[in-house]
Amino acid sequence: MPYDGGVHEYAIAASLLRMVEERAREAGAQRVVRVEVRVGAQAGVEVDLLRTAWEGIRNTALSAGARLEVNCVPVRWVCALCRTPLASGGPLRCSDCDVAAVLDGGGELLLERIEFEVGDG
Numbered sequence: 001m002p003y004d005g006g007v008h009e010y011a012i013a014a015s016l017l018r019m020v021e022e023r024a025r026e027a028g029a030q031r032v033v034r035v036e037v038r039v040g041a042q043a044g045v046e047v048d049l050l051r052t053a054w055e056g057i058r059n060t061a062l063s064a065g066a067r068l069e070v071n072c073v074p075v076r077w078v079c080a081l082c083r084t085p086l087a088s089g090g091p092l093r094c095s096d097c098d099v100a101a102v103l104d105g106g107g108e109l110l111l112e113r114i115e116f117e118v119g120d121g
Helices: 005-026 045-056
Strands: 029-040 069-072 076-079 101-105 111-117
Touching: 005 029, 005 111, 029 045, 045 069, 069 111
Parallel strands: 029 069
Antiparallel strands: 029 111, 076 101
16 A cells, blocks of 8 residues: 655654664564654654554564554743743743743654564574
């Protein structure tokens, strides 16, 4: 079945698959069971399209059938000077310091965990 989704998410899934399989081979894995990623709300990734892309490309010998679990991270803004958290949806400027906010969470795209089976040796 051909992939029908975002090119960006397909490229991310393909890169993720390369990383996962490289780590699995290094560990002597026979099969990848589960892959867990953390995706921030500001990472520019459509999670549903990423899942669809993963389903479409995980057909290699090591990763066939491997589940993709996505942990979504909300956006967190803090003052760049005093690190005080700023209210979501409010001004992106600290009311105490009058300093612009910086993104403190929600911009990440991280491979968190790979679960695989290894042989008896």
